Amino acid sequence: AQSVAQPEDQVNVAEGNPLTVKCTYSVSGNPYLFWYVQYPNRGLQFLLKYITGDNLVKGSYGFEAEFNKSQTSFHLKKPSALVSDSALYFCAVRDVGTGNQFYFGTGTSLTVIP
Amino acid sequence: DAGVIQSPRHEVTEMGQEVTLRCKPISGHDYLFWYRQTMMRGLELLIYFNNNVPIDDSGMPEDRFSAKMPNASFSTLKIQPSEPRDSAVYFCASSDPTGGAETQYFGPGTRLLVL
Numbered sequence: 001a002q003s004v005a006q007p008e009d010q011v012n013v014a015e016g017n018p019l020t021v022k023c024t025y026s027v028s029g030n031p032y033l034f035w036y037v038q039y040p041n042r043g044l045q046f047l048l049k050y051i052t053g054d055n056l057v058k059g060s061y062g063f064e065a066e067f068n069k070s071q072t073s074f075h076l077k078k079p080s081a082l083v084s085d086s087a088l089y090f091c092a093v094r095d096v097g098t099g100n101q102f103y104f105g106t107g108t109s110l111t112v113i114p
Numbered sequence: 115d116a117g118v119i120q121s122p123r124h125e126v127t128e129m130g131q132e133v134t135l136r137c138k139p140i141s142g143h144d145y146l147f148w149y150r151q152t153m154m155r156g157l158e159l160l161i162y163f164n165n166n167v168p169i170d171d172s173g174m175p176e177d178r179f180s181a182k183m184p185n186a187s188f189s190t191l192k193i194q195p196s197e198p199r200d201s202a203v204y205f206c207a208s209s210d211p212t213g214g215a216e217t218q219y220f221g222p223g224t225r226l227l228v229l
């Protein structure tokens with residue numbers, strides 16, 4: 001069965017410090033992996049995706065994510081957090097072999113403290 | 115492109131009333147998804163369409179919920195009769211999978227409150 005886990009409901013980080021939001025996945029085939037961000041009272045916005053190739057993927061707003069096949073992880077990172085990065089972050093996976101359905105994690109609320 | 119358009123943005127209704135949510139996908143996208151988001155259950159996929167045809171409606175909670183896509187540029191999600199537990203934010207998303215892994219683009223959502 002396909003699934004995504006975000007083990008942390010809440011992550012707090014000081015402004016200027018590096019941030020990591022964790023995601024692990026489980027799929028039967030090759031995964032396509034995504035990160036989305038949701039600001040208050042807004043829809044989800046696409047940040048970045050991994051399809052194939054380089055394990056380090058760079059996305060919008062200075063975010064990047066590293067695909068680790070052996071650990072089945074796709075953690076979201078940013079070298080220096082901004083207060084404006086405070087939002088809800090969702091990891092999602094699409095199992096290429098089973099159609100176009102996305103499986104979303106439960107979300108991680110990131111708070112960047114000034 | 116204006117992105118995915120949803121209407122209304124907010125809806126307050128009384129229990130037992132019919133509610134219709136509307137979505138206009140991004141032009142050229144042939145997949146359309148309806149999601150529901152609540153604090154308790156997170157983001158849930160309700161149903162998705164490909165080329166206007168429902169592909170998977172296993173996430174639709176019960177017969178009170180129905181969705182249609184009469185053409186490539188319009189979809190509705192209807193709840194009849196509505197109940198307080200249907201209160202949530204309902205998102206529509208569209209994607210174009212040509213060329214490989216598609217990205218889903220989300221609308222701003224409809225915030226539904228059933229009293």
